[in-house]
Amino acid sequence: MKKQKYLFLGITFLLSFGLALFVAMSVFPNNPFSKTKKEKTENVAETKLKDGDIIFQTSQSPQCEAVRIATNSKFSHCGIIYNIDGKWFVFEAVQPVKLTPFDEWIQHGKDNKYVVKRLKNADQVLTPIVVQKMQNYSQQFDGKQYDAYFEWTDTKIYCSELVWKIYKNAAGIELSKLRELKDFNLTDARVQKILKERYGNNIPLEEKVIAPVDLADSDLLKTIIDNY
Template identity: 35%
Template sequence: MRWSVLVAVWLGAHGAVAAPRLEASLRTGDIVLHTSRSRQSEAIRAATESPFSHVGLVEVTSKGAWVVEAVQPVQRVPFAKWKARGVKSHILVLRPKDLSDAQRQQAVDAAKTHLGKPYDWKFGWGDEAMYCSELVRKAYTRGAGVDYGKMERLGSLKVQGLEKVMRERYGVKVPLDLELITPASLAADEKLEVVHSDFPSVR
Protein backbone atom coordinates (compact mmCIF):
# COMPACT_ATOMS: atom_id res chain seq x y z
CA MET A 1 0.00 0.00 0.00
CA ARG A 2 1.32 3.46 -0.90
CA TRP A 3 2.46 5.73 1.94
CA SER A 4 -0.13 8.42 1.10
CA VAL A 5 -2.90 5.85 1.35
CA LEU A 6 -1.57 4.60 4.69
CA VAL A 7 -1.51 8.17 6.03
CA ALA A 8 -5.08 8.77 4.83
CA VAL A 9 -6.27 5.57 6.50
CA TRP A 10 -4.53 6.51 9.76
CA LEU A 11 -5.96 10.02 9.74
CA GLY A 12 -9.43 8.70 9.05
CA ALA A 13 -9.21 6.22 11.92
CA HIS A 14 -7.76 8.86 14.22
CA GLY A 15 -10.58 11.29 13.44
CA ALA A 16 -13.20 8.61 13.98
CA VAL A 17 -11.77 7.93 17.42
CA ALA A 18 -11.20 11.60 18.34
CA ALA A 19 -14.82 12.69 17.81
CA PRO A 20 -16.34 10.25 20.34
CA ARG A 21 -13.55 11.06 22.81
CA LEU A 22 -14.36 14.76 22.55
CA GLU A 23 -18.08 14.16 23.06
CA ALA A 24 -17.34 11.95 26.07
CA SER A 25 -15.28 14.75 27.64
CA LEU A 26 -18.07 17.34 27.43
CA ARG A 27 -19.97 18.59 30.47
CA THR A 28 -23.34 20.27 30.79
CA GLY A 29 -22.84 24.01 30.52
CA ASP A 30 -19.82 23.90 28.23
CA ILE A 31 -19.85 26.68 25.66
CA VAL A 32 -19.06 25.56 22.11
CA LEU A 33 -18.08 27.81 19.21
CA HIS A 34 -17.35 27.22 15.55
CA THR A 35 -17.22 28.93 12.15
CA SER A 36 -20.74 28.82 10.81
CA ARG A 37 -21.56 28.23 7.14
CA SER A 38 -24.48 30.68 7.37
CA ARG A 39 -24.89 33.63 5.01
CA GLN A 40 -23.97 36.14 7.72
CA SER A 41 -20.91 34.28 9.00
CA GLU A 42 -18.38 36.14 6.88
CA ALA A 43 -19.67 39.53 8.05
CA ILE A 44 -19.58 38.49 11.71
CA ARG A 45 -16.02 37.22 11.38
CA ALA A 46 -14.92 40.40 9.61
CA ALA A 47 -16.56 42.67 12.19
CA THR A 48 -15.02 40.82 15.14
CA GLU A 49 -11.72 39.81 13.51
CA SER A 50 -12.33 36.29 14.77
CA PRO A 51 -12.99 32.85 13.27
CA PHE A 52 -15.99 32.37 15.56
CA SER A 53 -19.43 33.17 14.18
CA HIS A 54 -21.72 30.77 16.09
CA VAL A 55 -22.02 29.58 19.68
CA GLY A 56 -24.19 27.25 21.74
CA LEU A 57 -24.54 25.56 25.12
CA VAL A 58 -23.92 21.86 25.77
CA GLU A 59 -26.29 19.63 27.71
CA VAL A 60 -25.08 16.10 28.53
CA THR A 61 -27.82 13.51 29.11
CA SER A 62 -28.14 9.74 29.31
CA LYS A 63 -28.94 9.87 25.57
CA GLY A 64 -25.76 11.73 24.67
CA ALA A 65 -24.58 15.33 24.31
CA TRP A 66 -26.80 18.06 22.86
CA VAL A 67 -26.36 21.72 21.98
CA VAL A 68 -28.93 24.42 22.69
CA GLU A 69 -28.49 27.10 20.04
CA ALA A 70 -30.23 30.16 18.64
CA VAL A 71 -30.81 29.57 14.94
CA GLN A 72 -34.16 29.70 13.15
CA PRO A 73 -35.71 28.81 15.55
CA VAL A 74 -33.93 28.32 18.88
CA GLN A 75 -33.42 24.56 19.08
CA ARG A 76 -31.64 21.66 20.77
CA VAL A 77 -29.64 19.39 18.45
CA PRO A 78 -27.25 16.43 18.89
CA PHE A 79 -23.69 17.58 19.49
CA ALA A 80 -22.31 15.54 16.58
CA LYS A 81 -24.73 17.25 14.19
CA TRP A 82 -23.84 20.68 15.58
CA LYS A 83 -20.12 20.03 15.27
CA ALA A 84 -20.44 18.78 11.69
CA ARG A 85 -22.14 22.02 10.65
CA GLY A 86 -19.01 24.07 11.38
CA VAL A 87 -16.39 24.72 8.72
CA LYS A 88 -14.01 21.71 8.70
CA SER A 89 -15.87 20.54 11.83
CA HIS A 90 -13.46 22.67 13.88
CA ILE A 91 -14.68 23.57 17.35
CA LEU A 92 -13.70 25.49 20.47
CA VAL A 93 -14.99 24.16 23.81
CA LEU A 94 -14.96 26.49 26.83
CA ARG A 95 -15.90 25.68 30.43
CA PRO A 96 -16.74 28.02 33.32
CA LYS A 97 -13.92 27.86 35.85
CA ASP A 98 -15.70 28.35 39.17
CA LEU A 99 -19.27 27.13 38.78
CA SER A 100 -20.88 24.02 40.22
CA ASP A 101 -22.60 21.35 38.16
CA ALA A 102 -25.92 22.69 39.46
CA GLN A 103 -25.15 26.24 38.30
CA ARG A 104 -24.17 25.03 34.84
CA GLN A 105 -27.38 23.01 34.58
CA GLN A 106 -29.39 26.04 35.70
CA ALA A 107 -27.82 28.03 32.85
CA VAL A 108 -28.80 25.36 30.32
CA ASP A 109 -32.31 25.24 31.77
CA ALA A 110 -32.53 29.02 31.36
CA ALA A 111 -31.46 28.69 27.72
CA LYS A 112 -34.10 26.03 27.09
CA THR A 113 -36.89 28.40 28.15
CA HIS A 114 -36.31 30.11 24.78
CA LEU A 115 -36.71 26.98 22.63
CA GLY A 116 -38.90 27.63 19.61
CA LYS A 117 -38.33 31.39 19.55
CA PRO A 118 -37.32 32.96 16.21
CA TYR A 119 -33.78 34.02 15.41
CA ASP A 120 -33.12 37.73 15.96
CA TRP A 121 -31.66 39.00 12.69
CA LYS A 122 -31.26 42.53 14.09
CA PHE A 123 -29.37 41.51 17.24
CA GLY A 124 -31.76 43.23 19.64
CA TRP A 125 -31.79 42.58 23.39
CA GLY A 126 -35.45 41.73 23.89
CA ASP A 127 -36.63 38.21 24.66
CA GLU A 128 -39.08 37.91 21.77
CA ALA A 129 -36.29 36.60 19.51
CA MET A 130 -32.73 35.42 20.18
CA TYR A 131 -29.36 35.39 18.45
CA CYS A 132 -26.73 32.84 19.38
CA SER A 133 -24.38 34.73 21.69
CA GLU A 134 -27.31 36.55 23.33
CA LEU A 135 -28.80 33.18 24.27
CA VAL A 136 -25.54 32.03 25.92
CA ARG A 137 -24.95 35.32 27.73
CA LYS A 138 -28.51 35.49 29.09
CA ALA A 139 -28.51 31.79 30.05
CA TYR A 140 -25.55 32.26 32.39
CA THR A 141 -26.65 35.67 33.66
CA ARG A 142 -30.12 34.48 34.56
CA GLY A 143 -29.39 30.85 35.38
CA ALA A 144 -26.12 31.17 37.30
CA GLY A 145 -25.71 34.88 38.03
CA VAL A 146 -22.51 35.22 35.99
CA ASP A 147 -21.87 37.41 32.94
CA TYR A 148 -19.57 36.06 30.23
CA GLY A 149 -18.24 38.21 27.41
CA LYS A 150 -18.70 41.96 27.26
CA MET A 151 -21.38 44.09 25.65
CA GLU A 152 -20.09 46.17 22.73
CA ARG A 153 -21.52 48.85 20.49
CA LEU A 154 -22.12 47.82 16.90
CA GLY A 155 -20.18 50.89 15.78
CA SER A 156 -17.13 49.86 17.84
CA LEU A 157 -16.68 46.69 15.77
CA LYS A 158 -14.76 46.55 12.48
CA VAL A 159 -17.79 47.42 10.37
CA GLN A 160 -15.95 49.42 7.70
CA GLY A 161 -16.68 47.75 4.38
CA LEU A 162 -19.86 46.13 5.73
CA GLU A 163 -22.12 49.11 5.07
CA LYS A 164 -24.07 47.33 2.32
CA VAL A 165 -24.70 44.28 4.51
CA MET A 166 -25.85 46.44 7.43
CA ARG A 167 -28.17 48.56 5.27
CA GLU A 168 -29.78 45.39 3.94
CA ARG A 169 -30.47 44.37 7.53
CA TYR A 170 -31.35 47.66 9.18
CA GLY A 171 -32.31 50.02 6.36
CA VAL A 172 -30.83 53.45 5.74
CA LYS A 173 -30.32 54.25 9.45
CA VAL A 174 -27.90 51.69 10.85
CA PRO A 175 -28.06 51.62 14.70
CA LEU A 176 -24.36 52.01 15.43
CA ASP A 177 -25.16 52.56 19.14
CA LEU A 178 -26.82 49.14 19.36
CA GLU A 179 -25.28 47.10 22.21
CA LEU A 180 -24.69 43.44 21.51
CA ILE A 181 -22.61 40.44 22.53
CA THR A 182 -20.49 38.56 19.98
CA PRO A 183 -19.17 34.99 19.84
CA ALA A 184 -15.65 36.46 19.79
CA SER A 185 -16.28 38.30 23.05
CA LEU A 186 -17.40 35.07 24.74
CA ALA A 187 -14.36 33.25 23.36
CA ALA A 188 -12.02 35.85 24.88
CA ASP A 189 -13.43 35.71 28.42
CA GLU A 190 -10.72 34.55 30.83
CA LYS A 191 -13.35 33.23 33.25
CA LEU A 192 -13.80 30.39 30.74
CA GLU A 193 -11.11 27.75 30.37
CA VAL A 194 -10.25 26.14 27.05
CA VAL A 195 -11.15 22.45 27.13
CA HIS A 196 -10.58 21.73 23.45
CA SER A 197 -9.70 23.75 20.36
CA ASP A 198 -9.01 23.05 16.70
CA PHE A 199 -8.23 26.74 16.18
CA PRO A 200 -4.71 28.22 16.42
CA SER A 201 -4.10 31.15 18.77
CA VAL A 202 -7.45 31.10 20.53
CA ARG A 203 -6.30 33.72 23.06
Protein backbone atom coordinates in the same frame (compact mmCIF):
# COMPACT_ATOMS: atom_id res chain seq x y z
CA MET B 1 -3.75 -33.27 -11.31
CA LYS B 2 -1.97 -29.93 -10.94
CA LYS B 3 -5.17 -28.00 -11.56
CA GLN B 4 -6.97 -30.03 -8.92
CA LYS B 5 -4.10 -29.51 -6.49
CA TYR B 6 -4.11 -25.70 -7.00
CA LEU B 7 -7.88 -25.60 -6.73
CA PHE B 8 -7.72 -27.55 -3.46
CA LEU B 9 -5.05 -25.19 -2.08
CA GLY B 10 -7.07 -22.14 -3.13
CA ILE B 11 -10.20 -23.39 -1.43
CA THR B 12 -8.20 -24.27 1.70
CA PHE B 13 -6.73 -20.74 1.81
CA LEU B 14 -10.12 -19.07 1.43
CA LEU B 15 -11.64 -21.23 4.15
CA SER B 16 -8.74 -20.49 6.49
CA PHE B 17 -8.91 -16.75 5.80
CA GLY B 18 -12.67 -16.73 6.30
CA LEU B 19 -12.36 -18.59 9.59
CA ALA B 20 -9.67 -16.18 10.80
CA LEU B 21 -11.82 -13.18 9.86
CA PHE B 22 -14.82 -14.68 11.65
CA VAL B 23 -12.76 -15.26 14.82
CA ALA B 24 -11.33 -11.73 14.70
CA MET B 25 -14.78 -10.20 14.36
CA SER B 26 -16.10 -12.37 17.19
CA VAL B 27 -13.27 -11.43 19.54
CA PHE B 28 -13.24 -7.77 18.46
CA PRO B 29 -16.89 -6.99 17.57
CA ASN B 30 -16.14 -3.25 17.85
CA ASN B 31 -13.18 -3.32 15.55
CA PRO B 32 -11.52 0.12 15.82
CA PHE B 33 -10.45 -0.09 12.20
CA SER B 34 -14.09 -0.14 11.14
CA LYS B 35 -14.53 3.44 12.37
CA THR B 36 -13.31 6.50 10.57
CA LYS B 37 -10.76 8.80 12.15
CA LYS B 38 -13.44 11.47 12.44
CA GLU B 39 -15.77 9.18 14.42
CA LYS B 40 -13.02 8.24 16.85
CA THR B 41 -12.07 11.88 17.35
CA GLU B 42 -15.64 12.85 18.13
CA ASN B 43 -16.05 10.00 20.63
CA VAL B 44 -12.88 11.05 22.45
CA ALA B 45 -14.03 14.68 22.44
CA GLU B 46 -17.36 13.83 24.03
CA THR B 47 -15.62 12.25 27.01
CA LYS B 48 -14.12 15.66 27.80
CA LEU B 49 -17.41 17.58 27.80
CA LYS B 50 -19.30 18.94 30.80
CA ASP B 51 -22.68 20.62 31.17
CA GLY B 52 -22.39 24.34 30.56
CA ASP B 53 -19.34 24.18 28.28
CA ILE B 54 -19.41 26.75 25.48
CA ILE B 55 -18.56 25.68 21.93
CA PHE B 56 -17.43 27.90 19.05
CA GLN B 57 -17.10 27.39 15.31
CA THR B 58 -16.85 29.20 11.98
CA SER B 59 -20.18 29.00 10.18
CA GLN B 60 -20.35 29.47 6.44
CA SER B 61 -23.35 31.68 5.72
CA PRO B 62 -22.86 35.24 4.33
CA GLN B 63 -24.14 36.70 7.61
CA CYS B 64 -21.73 34.64 9.68
CA GLU B 65 -18.90 35.70 7.38
CA ALA B 66 -19.88 39.33 8.03
CA VAL B 67 -19.88 38.66 11.79
CA ARG B 68 -16.41 37.15 11.55
CA ILE B 69 -15.10 40.17 9.65
CA ALA B 70 -16.83 42.77 11.83
CA THR B 71 -15.54 41.18 15.03
CA ASN B 72 -12.08 40.35 13.67
CA SER B 73 -12.41 36.74 14.79
CA LYS B 74 -12.38 33.23 13.35
CA PHE B 75 -15.54 32.51 15.37
CA SER B 76 -18.95 33.40 14.00
CA HIS B 77 -21.22 30.99 15.89
CA CYS B 78 -21.45 29.48 19.36
CA GLY B 79 -23.73 27.48 21.64
CA ILE B 80 -23.95 25.97 25.10
CA ILE B 81 -23.47 22.26 25.73
CA TYR B 82 -25.94 20.16 27.74
CA ASN B 83 -26.16 16.47 28.54
CA ILE B 84 -29.74 15.34 27.96
CA ASP B 85 -30.59 11.76 28.92
CA GLY B 86 -26.98 10.68 28.53
CA LYS B 87 -26.44 12.32 25.13
CA TRP B 88 -24.58 15.54 24.35
CA PHE B 89 -26.36 18.43 22.64
CA VAL B 90 -25.57 22.01 21.72
CA PHE B 91 -28.30 24.51 22.56
CA GLU B 92 -27.98 27.12 19.84
CA ALA B 93 -29.76 30.11 18.39
CA VAL B 94 -30.34 29.28 14.74
CA GLN B 95 -33.67 29.27 12.93
CA PRO B 96 -35.29 28.34 15.21
CA VAL B 97 -33.51 28.10 18.58
CA LYS B 98 -33.04 24.41 19.30
CA LEU B 99 -30.99 21.55 20.74
CA THR B 100 -28.67 20.02 18.13
CA PRO B 101 -26.80 16.72 18.64
CA PHE B 102 -23.13 17.43 19.34
CA ASP B 103 -21.71 15.52 16.37
CA GLU B 104 -24.26 17.06 14.02
CA TRP B 105 -23.42 20.56 15.26
CA ILE B 106 -19.74 20.03 14.51
CA GLN B 107 -20.51 19.10 10.92
CA HIS B 108 -22.19 22.46 10.33
CA GLY B 109 -18.94 24.34 10.87
CA LYS B 110 -16.21 25.05 8.36
CA ASP B 111 -13.92 22.00 8.05
CA ASN B 112 -15.66 20.52 11.14
CA LYS B 113 -13.39 22.65 13.34
CA TYR B 114 -14.44 23.90 16.75
CA VAL B 115 -13.25 25.07 20.17
CA VAL B 116 -14.79 24.18 23.53
CA LYS B 117 -14.31 26.47 26.54
CA ARG B 118 -15.30 26.14 30.19
CA LEU B 119 -15.49 28.28 33.31
CA LYS B 120 -12.17 28.11 35.13
CA ASN B 121 -14.01 27.38 38.37
CA ALA B 122 -16.77 25.27 36.82
CA ASP B 123 -16.37 22.46 39.35
CA GLN B 124 -17.23 24.86 42.18
CA VAL B 125 -19.76 27.08 40.41
CA LEU B 126 -21.67 24.88 37.98
CA THR B 127 -23.18 22.54 40.54
CA PRO B 128 -26.00 20.18 39.51
CA ILE B 129 -28.49 22.69 40.95
CA VAL B 130 -27.05 25.58 38.93
CA VAL B 131 -26.90 23.49 35.75
CA GLN B 132 -30.55 22.58 36.24
CA LYS B 133 -31.39 26.27 36.62
CA MET B 134 -29.56 26.98 33.37
CA GLN B 135 -31.46 24.25 31.55
CA ASN B 136 -34.77 25.41 32.99
CA TYR B 137 -34.05 29.01 31.96
CA SER B 138 -33.04 27.83 28.48
CA GLN B 139 -36.44 26.30 27.86
CA GLN B 140 -38.08 29.70 27.42
CA PHE B 141 -35.99 30.26 24.29
CA ASP B 142 -36.51 26.85 22.73
CA GLY B 143 -38.30 27.26 19.40
CA LYS B 144 -37.93 31.04 19.29
CA GLN B 145 -36.98 32.83 16.10
CA TYR B 146 -33.38 33.72 15.31
CA ASP B 147 -32.68 37.45 15.66
CA ALA B 148 -31.05 38.61 12.42
CA TYR B 149 -31.25 42.22 13.65
CA PHE B 150 -29.20 41.63 16.81
CA GLU B 151 -31.65 43.41 19.09
CA TRP B 152 -31.16 43.12 22.84
CA THR B 153 -34.60 41.68 23.57
CA ASP B 154 -35.93 38.22 24.41
CA THR B 155 -38.50 38.23 21.60
CA LYS B 156 -35.93 36.86 19.18
CA ILE B 157 -32.37 35.90 20.00
CA TYR B 158 -28.97 35.28 18.38
CA CYS B 159 -26.25 32.79 19.33
CA SER B 160 -23.88 34.69 21.61
CA GLU B 161 -26.78 36.60 23.18
CA LEU B 162 -28.38 33.27 24.09
CA VAL B 163 -25.25 31.95 25.82
CA TRP B 164 -24.59 35.25 27.63
CA LYS B 165 -28.15 35.52 28.96
CA ILE B 166 -28.24 31.91 30.16
CA TYR B 167 -25.08 32.43 32.20
CA LYS B 168 -26.11 35.87 33.45
CA ASN B 169 -29.73 35.15 34.40
CA ALA B 170 -29.52 31.50 35.46
CA ALA B 171 -26.01 31.21 36.91
CA GLY B 172 -25.42 34.84 37.93
CA ILE B 173 -22.24 35.02 35.85
CA GLU B 174 -21.46 37.85 33.42
CA LEU B 175 -19.06 36.25 30.97
CA SER B 176 -18.06 39.54 29.34
CA LYS B 177 -19.03 43.17 29.09
CA LEU B 178 -21.63 44.16 26.54
CA ARG B 179 -20.59 46.32 23.62
CA GLU B 180 -22.39 48.53 21.13
CA LEU B 181 -22.74 47.79 17.44
CA LYS B 182 -20.58 50.80 16.57
CA ASP B 183 -17.64 49.22 18.44
CA PHE B 184 -17.14 46.67 15.67
CA ASN B 185 -15.54 46.97 12.23
CA LEU B 186 -18.44 48.02 10.03
CA THR B 187 -16.44 49.42 7.12
CA ASP B 188 -15.84 46.21 5.15
CA ALA B 189 -17.99 45.96 2.00
CA ARG B 190 -19.34 42.55 2.99
CA VAL B 191 -20.39 43.88 6.38
CA GLN B 192 -21.90 46.96 4.79
CA LYS B 193 -23.96 44.77 2.47
CA ILE B 194 -25.49 42.84 5.38
CA LEU B 195 -26.15 46.03 7.35
CA LYS B 196 -27.86 47.60 4.35
CA GLU B 197 -30.06 44.53 3.88
CA ARG B 198 -31.00 44.48 7.57
CA TYR B 199 -31.40 48.14 8.49
CA GLY B 200 -31.42 50.23 5.34
CA ASN B 201 -30.09 53.66 6.32
CA ASN B 202 -31.04 53.38 9.99
CA ILE B 203 -28.26 51.32 11.52
CA PRO B 204 -28.72 51.08 15.34
CA LEU B 205 -25.12 51.90 16.18
CA GLU B 206 -25.80 52.14 19.91
CA GLU B 207 -27.61 48.80 20.22
CA LYS B 208 -26.15 46.60 22.97
CA VAL B 209 -24.54 43.50 21.50
CA ILE B 210 -22.35 40.58 22.42
CA ALA B 211 -20.28 38.71 19.83
CA PRO B 212 -18.94 35.11 19.88
CA VAL B 213 -15.41 36.50 20.15
CA ASP B 214 -16.35 38.43 23.30
CA LEU B 215 -17.27 35.15 24.97
CA ALA B 216 -14.29 33.27 23.54
CA ASP B 217 -11.89 35.92 24.88
CA SER B 218 -13.47 35.98 28.35
CA ASP B 219 -10.95 35.83 31.20
CA LEU B 220 -13.39 33.57 33.04
CA LEU B 221 -13.00 30.73 30.54
CA LYS B 222 -10.33 28.16 29.76
CA THR B 223 -9.92 26.08 26.62
CA ILE B 224 -10.86 22.40 26.88
CA ILE B 225 -10.75 21.35 23.22
CA ASP B 226 -9.12 23.21 20.33
CA ASN B 227 -8.96 21.45 16.97
CA TYR B 228 -8.50 24.56 14.82
